[in-house]
Amino acid sequence: MKVNHVHIDIGILNHSRVLLFFFILISSRLVQGQCSHENRAYQVGETIGYKVAYNWGFIWVNAGQVVFKVRSKKVDGKNAFHFFAYGTSLKKWDWIYRVRDTYESFIDIDALRPLRFRRNTLEGKYSVNNAYEFDYEQGKIYTATENSHKPFSRDTIQLPPCTFDVLSMIYEARNIDYSQYRENDKIPISLIIDGKVYNLYIRYLGKETLKTREKETYKCFKFKPLLVEGSLFLAGENMTVWVTDDQNRIPVLIEAKILVGSVKAYLSETYGIKNLIKSRIN
Secondary structure, eight states: OOOOOOOOOTTTSOHHHHHHHHHHHHOOOOBTTBOOOOOOSOOTTOEEEEEEEEEETTEEEEEEEEEEEEEEEEETTEEEEEEEEEEEEOGGGTTTOOEEEEEEEEEETTTOOEEEEEEEEEETTEEEEEEEEEETTTTEEEEEEEESSSOOEEEEEEOOTTOEEHHHHHHHHTTOOGGGOOTTOEEEEEEEETTEEEEEEEEEEEEEEEEOTTSOEEEEEEEEEOBOOOSSBOSBSOEEEEEESSTTOOEEEEEEEBSSSEEEEEEEEEESOSSOOTTBOO
C-alpha cells in the first residue's frame, strides 16, 4: 500500500517534535499496575511507514517520513524484541533543516517490558542523546542524558509499575483489548520522556469508519491522548488517533493541533504484518 506524498515546511515545523508527537500519539492503553503478557499484534520482520504533513492556513507542505521496524536481539542473555524507529526530513529540505532521528527500545520477549532504550537525534545543529536501563529488581531506571545545551549527566529515578519508554509503549499499546472500555473512558498510562516519568491518560472515543486520502476504508478505534504542553503542542486533548479494528492495531491516521497550524501522519506502507488486516473494507 502506498500513499501519495504530502508536503511540509521544515523551516516552520520541528520534525523531531513530530516524531515524538507520533510516538506519544500512538500509545493507547496501560491499566495501572497491570501489563500485557501476551503479544498478539506484531512479529520480528514487521515494518510500518508513515508520511508526516504540516498545514499552515490552506497550504500543505512536505515534512518527511517515520518508519518503525521489529527485530530480534539478545540482551543480558534474554531474548528481546528490538524496536527500531527513525525519522528523517526529505533530502530536498536538508539544506534548510536537516533531521536524522533514531529511537531504539529492547523489551523482554516473555515479560513484554522494556530493558533498554536509546535516543539519538539530530535536528539542524541541535543534538540529543538519551539512554535508559530498566532495573526491575531494584525498581529503578538508570538514565544517561545529554544534548547541545546540557552536558552529559547520569541519574537514577524510581520505576513505577508498567512504565514504558515512548517507543516500547507503542508496541505495548497494540496488544490492547478495547472491549473492556466504554466511550469517554480515561485510560491511564505511564511513560518516561527525557528522563522524567509522566502519568497521563488517553480518552477512548469508540469505533469509527475512516476513509483515507487514497480512498481506502478502515474500521478503526479512535482516541485522544492528554498532552503535556511543550514547544510545539498545546496542553490538553488536542490530538486524535485512529487505529485498525483488528489484532494488528496499526495506526492509520494521526492528527493534531499545534501552536501554529496542524499536523497529520498518514500510514504509507506495511510489510511483514503478523495478522491479516481484516479492518480494511476496500
